[in-house]
Amino acid sequence: MPVPFADLQLQYQTIKSEIDGAIASVIRDNAFIRGSYVDAFEREFAAAVDVKHCVSCANGTDALYLAMAALKVKPGDEVITTAHSWISTSAMITHAGATVVFCDTDGSTFTINPAAIEAAITPRTVGIIPVHLYGQPADMDAIMTISSKYKLWVIEDCAQAHLARYKGQQVGTFGAAATYSFYPGKNLGAMGDAGAVVTNDAALAEHMTMLARHGGLVKHQHHIEGINSRLDGMQAAILSAKLPHLAQWTKARQDAAKAYDAGLNQVEDVIVPQVAPDRAHVYHLYTIKHPRRDALAAHLNANGVQTAINYPTALPFLAAYARLGHCPEQFPNAFGDQGQILSLPMFAEITPDQQRMVIDLVCQFD
Numbered sequence: 001m002p003v004p005f006a007d008l009q010l011q012y013q014t015i016k017s018e019i020d021g022a023i024a025s026v027i028r029d030n031a032f033i034r035g036s037y038v039d040a041f042e043r044e045f046a047a048a049v050d051v052k053h054c055v056s057c058a059n060g061t062d063a064l065y066l067a068m069a070a071l072k073v074k075p076g077d078e079v080i081t082t083a084h085s086w087i088s089t090s091a092m093i094t095h096a097g098a099t100v101v102f103c104d105t106d107g108s109t110f111t112i113n114p115a116a117i118e119a120a121i122t123p124r125t126v127g128i129i130p131v132h133l134y135g136q137p138a139d140m141d142a143i144m145t146i147s148s149k150y151k152l153w154v155i156e157d158c159a160q161a162h163l164a165r166y167k168g169q170q171v172g173t174f175g176a177a178a179t180y181s182f183y184p185g186k187n188l189g190a191m192g193d194a195g196a197v198v199t200n201d202a203a204l205a206e207h208m209t210m211l212a213r214h215g216g217l218v219k220h221q222h223h224i225e226g227i228n229s230r231l232d233g234m235q236a237a238i239l240s241a242k243l244p245h246l247a248q249w250t251k252a253r254q255d256a257a258k259a260y261d262a263g264l265n266q267v268e269d270v271i272v273p274q275v276a277p278d279r280a281h282v283y284h285l286y287t288i289k290h291p292r293r294d295a296l297a298a299h300l301n302a303n304g305v306q307t308a309i310n311y312p313t314a315l316p317f318l319a320a321y322a323r324l325g326h327c328p329e330q331f332p333n334a335f336g337d338q339g340q341i342l343s344l345p346m347f348a349e350i351t352p353d354q355q356r357m358v359i360d361l362v363c364q365f366d
């Protein structure tokens with residue numbers, strides 16, 4: 001039996017009646033756009049991640065744009081982010097009108113190196129976007145210290161880190177705002193695109209809501225020029241049906257990670273995910289490092305185990321950033337990792353037998 005990288009169908013089967021019921025209710029109530037299902041999910045999600053306000057939107061990419069636009073990012077501003085992420089993080093800095101400044105990762109957690117942030121600050125720097133990559137919180141104490149020292153805002157990209165904690169505190173509660181994606185494969189996933197931006201600042205929440213709804217809170221009253229970015233009722237109802245299961249799914253991912261750690265941490269050439277003290281990793285991805293990554297991936301794939309590379313090219317080296325003229329020496333960790341990282345199958349329903357098969361295949365590889 002092959003081991004899939006993730007299995008969304010299996011998750012659906014475990015809660016089929018709840019999902020089907022949620023979809024049927026939205027159809028019955030004609031609540032396709034806005035309305036009670038969207039309002040309810042915003043309230044429930046805010047409570048689940050310990051924030052006061054949740055502004056839903058179309059996807060996690062828009063969420064980043066909305067947060068930066070509400071923080072009034074303007075041309076000439078510089079925003080610092082990590083060299084190792086999905087392109088949404090950096091692309092939205094550009095689309096919000098600012099200049100992207102990349103920093104290297106710390107060499108062990110795949111998250112941004114606070115020392116590199118401090119070295120990258122200029123008089124034009126306005127904010128920092130740490131990414132809690134793969135589900136592990138970035139070093140928020142160090143980042144918040146830098147943010148108050150230099151008066152910079154922080155937007156946490158929590159797209160891969162629902163319910164992750166740093167020193168007991170939920171991610172997404174440290175900065176001015178935090179963004180979430182509910183892309184189907186994320187730890188909390190819709191059945192289509194969905195996202196949200198959260199904050200404890202009521203004025204910021206209202207501004208982001210306006211920006212996401214054509215610049216107004218009341219129909220035909222447009223106070224500013226916004227965009228159209230909405231969570232639809234169907235996705236909201238599906239997310240509300242899934243949210244009560246998220247804590248248990250997260251625990252299952254953490255248990256699966258422990259089983260991988262135990263099976264792989266003695267294997268020569270394999271580096272299992274390094275979790276810094278006081279960080280609760282939620283394992284959106286379980287990503288190992290191996291010096292012969294491509295051969296290992298080929299071996300696993302040939303034997304029925306699906307893998308992924310997140311991501312094959314670090315952001316500064318993508319064609320989209322050729323204009324910045326970056327070289328590998330500027331980002332030695334992100335550059336070194338791009339050829340070695342390999343994400344193994346990880347989902348809440350993965351079985352011990354499936355994990356055993358993955359571990360055995362990695363052990364047999366030489």
Ligand SMILES: *Cc1c(COP(=O)(O)O)cnc(C)c1O
Pocket residue numbers: 059060061062085086088089131157159160180181182183193194195
């Ligand atoms: C998934 C993801 C996003 C974007 O979310 P979408 O909903 O796909 O737009 C942003 N940042 C990171 C780190 C992500 O993993």
